[in-house]
Amino acid sequence: MTMAGYGLGRYIVRRLLQTIPVVLGVVILNFLLLQMAPGDLATVLAGEAGGAPKEYIDQLRQRFGQDQPVYVQLFNYLKNLLVLDLGYSFRQSAPVLDLLLKRLGPTLLLMGATLVVSLLIGVAMGLLAALWVRTWKDHVISVAAIIFYATPLFWIGLMLILVFSIKLDWLPTSGMEDVVAFHEGFARAVDIARHLVLPTVTLSMFYLALYARLMRASMLEQRGLDYVTTARAKGLTERQIITRHVFRNALLPVITMAGIQFGSLLGGSVVVESVFAWPGLGQLAYQSLFARDFNLLLGIFFLSACLVVIVNLLVDVIYVLLDPRIRIG
Amino acid sequence: MRTFMRSLALSVVTAAMMSAAAYAQKPGGTLVQITQPEPPNLAPYISTSGPIGQVTAKVFDGLLEYDFNLKPQPGLAESFTVSPDGKTVTFKLRRGVKFHDGKPFTSADVQFSIMEVLKKNHPRGIATFKEVEAVETPDETTAIFKLANPAPYMMAALSGYESPIVPKHVYGTGDIKAHANANNPIGTGPFKFVEWRRGEFVRLDKNPEYWRAGRPFLDRIVVRFIADASTRTAVLEKGEAHIAGFGAVPYNDVKKLAALPSLEVTTKGYEMISPIVEMVINTKKPPFDNAKVRQAINYAVDRKFVIDNVWFGFGKPAMGPISSNFEPSGLYGAGVDYTVADRVERANKLLDEAGFPKKADGFRFEMVHDITPYGEEWQRFGEAVQQALAKVGIKATLRYEDVPKWLKRIYTDYDFDMSSNFLYNLADPVLGVHRGFHSDRIKKGTVFVNGSQWSSPETDALMDKATVEADATKRGAMYRELVKKVTEASPVIYVHELLFPTIINKQFKDLIDGPLGIYGNYANAHRQ
Numbered sequence: 001m002t003m004a005g006y007g008l009g010r011y012i013v014r015r016l017l018q019t020i021p022v023v024l025g026v027v028i029l030n031f032l033l034l035q036m037a038p039g040d041l042a043t044v045l046a047g048e049a050g051g052a053p054k055e056y057i058d059q060l061r062q063r064f065g066q067d068q069p070v071y072v073q074l075f076n077y078l079k080n081l082l083v084l085d086l087g088y089s090f091r092q093s094a095p096v097l098d099l100l101l102k103r104l105g106p107t108l109l110l111m112g113a114t115l116v117v118s119l120l121i122g123v124a125m126g127l128l129a130a131l132w133v134r135t136w137k138d139h140v141i142s143v144a145a146i147i148f149y150a151t152p153l154f155w156i157g158l159m160l161i162l163v164f165s166i167k168l169d170w171l172p173t174s175g176m177e178d179v180v181a182f183h184e185g186f187a188r189a190v191d192i193a194r195h196l197v198l199p200t201v202t203l204s205m206f207y208l209a210l211y212a213r214l215m216r217a218s219m220l221e222q223r224g225l226d227y228v229t230t231a232r233a234k235g236l237t238e239r240q241i242i243t244r245h246v247f248r249n250a251l252l253p254v255i256t257m258a259g260i261q262f263g264s265l266l267g268g269s270v271v272v273e274s275v276f277a278w279p280g281l282g283q284l285a286y287q288s289l290f291a292r293d294f295n296l297l298l299g300i301f302f303l304s305a306c307l308v309v310i311v312n313l314l315v316d317v318i319y320v321l322l323d324p325r326i327r328i329g
Numbered sequence: 330m331r332t333f334m335r336s337l338a339l340s341v342v343t344a345a346m347m348s349a350a351a352y353a354q355k356p357g358g359t360l361v362q363i364t365q366p367e368p369p370n371l372a373p374y375i376s377t378s379g380p381i382g383q384v385t386a387k388v389f390d391g392l393l394e395y396d397f398n399l400k401p402q403p404g405l406a407e408s409f410t411v412s413p414d415g416k417t418v419t420f421k422l423r424r425g426v427k428f429h430d431g432k433p434f435t436s437a438d439v440q441f442s443i444m445e446v447l448k449k450n451h452p453r454g455i456a457t458f459k460e461v462e463a464v465e466t467p468d469e470t471t472a473i474f475k476l477a478n479p480a481p482y483m484m485a486a487l488s489g490y491e492s493p494i495v496p497k498h499v500y501g502t503g504d505i506k507a508h509a510n511a512n513n514p515i516g517t518g519p520f521k522f523v524e525w526r527r528g529e530f531v532r533l534d535k536n537p538e539y540w541r542a543g544r545p546f547l548d549r550i551v552v553r554f555i556a557d558a559s560t561r562t563a564v565l566e567k568g569e570a571h572i573a574g575f576g577a578v579p580y581n582d583v584k585k586l587a588a589l590p591s592l593e594v595t596t597k598g599y600e601m602i603s604p605i606v607e608m609v610i611n612t613k614k615p616p617f618d619n620a621k622v623r624q625a626i627n628y629a630v631d632r633k634f635v636i637d638n639v640w641f642g643f644g645k646p647a648m649g650p651i652s653s654n655f656e657p658s659g660l661y662g663a664g665v666d667y668t669v670a671d672r673v674e675r676a677n678k679l680l681d682e683a684g685f686p687k688k689a690d691g692f693r694f695e696m697v698h699d700i701t702p703y704g705e706e707w708q709r710f711g712e713a714v715q716q717a718l719a720k721v722g723i724k725a726t727l728r729y730e731d732v733p734k735w736l737k738r739i740y741t742d743y744d745f746d747m748s749s750n751f752l753y754n755l756a757d758p759v760l761g762v763h764r765g766f767h768s769d770r771i772k773k774g775t776v777f778v779n780g781s782q783w784s785s786p787e788t789d790a791l792m793d794k795a796t797v798e799a800d801a802t803k804r805g806a807m808y809r810e811l812v813k814k815v816t817e818a819s820p821v822i823y824v825h826e827l828l829f830p831t832i833i834n835k836q837f838k839d840l841i842d843g844p845l846g847i848y849g850n851y852a853n854a855h856r857q
Contacts, residue, residue, distance in 0.1 A: 039733020043741070045369075045376070046452065046776045056452060057774055063506065092527070093370035093511040102527055154557070161563050173563050179530050179551040180359045274556035279528030283556055287366070292733050 008320070012313065019309040026305040027081065027298065031074050034294050040066060041091060041292045064090055077298065086302065087295040096299040099284065106176055107280035111265055113200040114207065119258060122208035126215020127247065133220060141212065149209035157202040157275035164198060171197055174277040199276040203269060207261060211254050218250040248322055255322070259315030263308045358856035359549040360837060363561050363573035367554035371525065372511040373493050375450045379575060382490045384531050384552050386848045389493030389516035392420055392439065395844050397600055398657040399756065401484060405434065405494055405517065415479030415799040422470040426540045428496045429521045436466035441497035450505055453760060457486045479799045482759035489518060490848040491756060519545035519852040528554065539852070546855035562586065565832055572840055574598070574831035574847045580641040580706060583830045593835055596643065596828040598846020603652035603754035606644070608822040609739065610747045612783040616694060617746060621683040623819040627667045628676035629721045630714060636825050639709045643830055647823035649812035650762050652754045659801050660758055662809030664816025676721040693722040699738065699748035700729045707749055740776045751827060752777060758808060763792045766815055783820030
C-alpha cells in the first residue's frame with residue numbers, strides 16, 4: 001500500500017468516526033421535534049378504522065410505549081439503535097429496517113440515474129455555453145436552463161406522461177415494472193429501465209439546470225486565471241488547455257454542489273416518486289409523517305442522514321482524485 | 330323459524346343456474362385495480378381502514394354475502410335460521426371448503442373468528458358482536474350464535490369485508506395484533522395472496538380450489554398504489570389499470586374519463602357503505618347550543634349548489650342521517666326538509682329570533698368552520714358553506730389541518746364550532762348511524778362518534794329499542810321517528826348522500842356485483 005493510499009484509508013475511518021455524533025444529533029433532534037406534532041398514531045389508526053372505542057385506543061397507546069415519559073422513550077430508542085434495531089412500524093405491521101431496505105434499492109436507482117444524467121448533461125451544457133459564450137447558442141442554453149430550473153417538477157412529470165406515455169405510447173406511465181406481465185431476468189431489467197426513463201428525466205431537469213449554470217460560470221472564471229496564460233505561453237493548444245486544465249478545475253465546484261444537493265435530491269424525489277408511483281423512500285416518508293408513524297419516520301431520517309454523510313465523504317475523496325493539490329486531513 | 334331458509338334455498342338454485350350460464354364466460358386475464366391510499370397492512374380482522382378491505386375482501390370470505398337490496402345470500406354459510414326470540418342464530422356451514430394453505434374450514438374457525446378475533450379486536454366488531462355470548466359448534470358444519478339480546482343488525486355485517494372468517498390454525502397462535510400473517514393473509518376466498526411490494530402493488534392469484542365451482546374467472550388481480558391523482562387518471566386512460574373507486578379519481582377528471590370509449594363510470598356498489606356528507610356542530614359551545622342557530626345554518630346550506638359544483642353532480646340531498654339506500658329494507662325515513670325554497674328567509678328569521686340581529690357590518694356573529702382533511706373537494710365545500718353562511722349574516726373563517734390534528738380537535742379536545750365530515754351508514758343504522766348522536770357514543774378520544782355531544786333521552790330510547798327489535802316494519806317506524814327528532818334538533822347537518830364514481834375498463838364485466846362494490850370478491854368478474 002502506498003503512503004497516499006494509507007493516508008486516504010485512515011482519513012476515511014476518521015471521517016466515519018466523526019459522523020457518529022452528527023448522526024446521533026440528527027436522531028435526537030428529530031425525535032424531540034416529532035414529539036411536538038399534535039395527534040398520534042393511535043388516533044390515526046382509529047381514524048382510519050372509521051372510529052373505535054376508547055379502550056381500543058388506550059390499548060394501542062400502551063402497545064406503542066406512548067404511555068411512558070418522553071425521555072424513557074428516547075433512551076429506549078437510542079439503546080435499540082446501537083444494535084441497528086430501528087423498531088417496529090405498527091401502522092405497516094412490519095419491522096422498520098425491513099421496510100427501509102426494501103425501499104432503498106429503488107431510491108438509490110432513481111437517485112443514481114438522476115445524478116449521472118444531470119451531471120453529464122449539465123456539465124456538457126455548461127461547458128458548451130462557456131465555449132460559445134455570448135453567442136446565440138450560449139443564450140439558448142442559458143434560457144433553457146432557467147426554464148428547467150423554474151418549472152415545477154410535478155408539472156414536468158405529468159406533461160411527460162401525457163406526451164410520451166398517453167399520446168405517443170412509447171413508455172409506461174408509472175410504477176417500476178409491468179404488473180400484468182411480471183417479466184423475469186433480462187426482460188425485467190429492460191422493463192425496469194423503461195420505467196426509469198421518465199422519472200429520471202423529470203428529476204434531472206432541475207439539477208442539470210443548476211449544474212449547467214454553475215459549470216458555465218466556473219469555466220469562464222477559470223479561463224481568465226493566470227495559469228491559463230502560462231499554459232498558452234508554454235505553447236499548449238486551446239483544446240489542450242480546456243481539457244487538461246480548465247475543465248478539471250471548473251468541475252470542482254460542480255462536484256461540491258452535487259454533494260450538497262444530494263440531501264435535497266432525497267426531498268425532491270418525494271414529488272417525482274408520487275407522480276410516477278416510484279416505490280422509494282420519499283413516498284414512505286410522506287405517508288409515515290401523515291400517519292404519525294414515528295418509528296418509521298425516525299428510521300427514514302436516520303438512513304437519510306447516513307446517506308448524506310457517506311455521499312459527502314465520497315465527494316471529498318473525488319476531490320483528491322481530481323486535484324492532487326488538495327490534501328486530505 | 331323465518332322465511333330466510335326458503336329465500337336462501339331459492340337463491341342457491343338461482344346461483345346454480347347462473348353459474349351454469351357463466352361457464353360460457355372466458356376464463357383468464359389480469360385485472361389491475363387502483364386503490365388509494367396504500368393500505369397500512371392486510372389485517373382486516375383488526376383494522377377497518379378502507380383500502381385494506383379493497384384488497385382483502387378477495388382473500389377472506391364471510392358467512393354471508395348480500396344482494397343490492399341488502400338481503401343475505403349464502404357465503405361460507407349455506408343457510409341460517411333465527412329462533413323466534415331472536416337470541417339463537419344457527420348457521421349451516423359449507424362442506425369441503427379449504428383455506429389457501431390446504432387445511433379444511435370448519436365451525437371451529439367461525440367460533441375463533443367471531444369470539445377471539447372480531448368481538449375482541451375489530452374496531453366495529455366490538456359493537457357488532459356485543460350481544461354474542463358464545464358460538465357453539467356441535468359439529469364441523471354447524472355454528473350456533475348464542476345472543477344475550479336480539480341483534481338484527483348483526484345479520485347485515487357478516488360479509489367477508491366486514492367480518493372476515495380467518496383460519497384458527499394460523500391466526501390462533503401468536504399475538505393477533507402483531508401477527509406474522511398480518512401482511513400475508515390466508516383465507517378461503519376466490520383469490521390467494523401472493524406478494525406485496527410496498528409502494529407498488531399487491532398481487533393476488535386465482536384460488537383453483539375455491540368452493541364456487543368454475544370461479545373465479547380471472548387468473549390474477551394486481552392492486553396498484555399510485556399517490557398522485559393525475560397519474561391515476563392517466564393510468565386508467567392508458568388502460569394500464571382497469572378499475573378505481575372511492576374517490577381515487579378526482580371528480581373533475583371523472584367526466585373526461587367517462588367520455589372515453591374504453592371506460593364506463595358507475596355509482597353502484599356503495600349500497601352497504603352509504604357515505605353521507607355532514608357538518609358536525611359543537612352543541613356545547615354558544616351560540617351553537619341554541620337549536621335555532623343550528624337550524625338556521627342547516628337552512629343556509631345550498632345543497633343543490635354543493636352537489637352540482639363541488640361534487641360534479643355525484644350526490645343527492647340528504648333528508649336525514651339515514652341513507653335512502655335503506656329504502657328497500659324499510660329502514661329509511663326523511664326528516665325536516667331543509668331544502669325548501671324560502672330557506673334563506675327562514676334562516677334569517679330563526680337567527681333574529683335566537684337573538685343575533687345583524688350588526689352594522691351586516692354580520693351577526695363569527696365562527697370557524699373546520700374542514701375535514703380528506704381531499705381537495707372538502708376545501709371547495711368549505712368555501713361554498715362560507716358563502717352560504719355569509720348570506721344569512723354569519724362570518725365563517727376556514728381552518729384546514731392534517732388528519733391527526735383534525736381528529737384530535739374534533740373528537741378529543743372538542744375545540745371547534747362546526748366541522749365538515751362524512752360518515753358511512755354501513756350495513757345497518759345500528760352500526761353506522763347511532764354513533765353520530767347516541768349519548769353512549771359521546772366518548773372523548775374516540776373518533777368518528779358523537780362529536781356534536783348532543784343527545785336526548787327520547788332519541789336514545791328509540792335507538793335502544795330499534796337495536797333489539799327483530800321486526801323490520803317496527804324498526805322502520807322507530808327510525809322514521811328518530812330521523813324526525815334528530816333533524817329537528819339539528820346537531821349535525823346532513824348535507825347530501827355522497828355518490829362515489831367507480832371507473833371501470835369495459836374489457837372487464839361483472840366487477841361490481843353487489844352492494845359492497847370494490848369491497849366485493851370479484852369471483853364473478855371476467856374479461857370480455
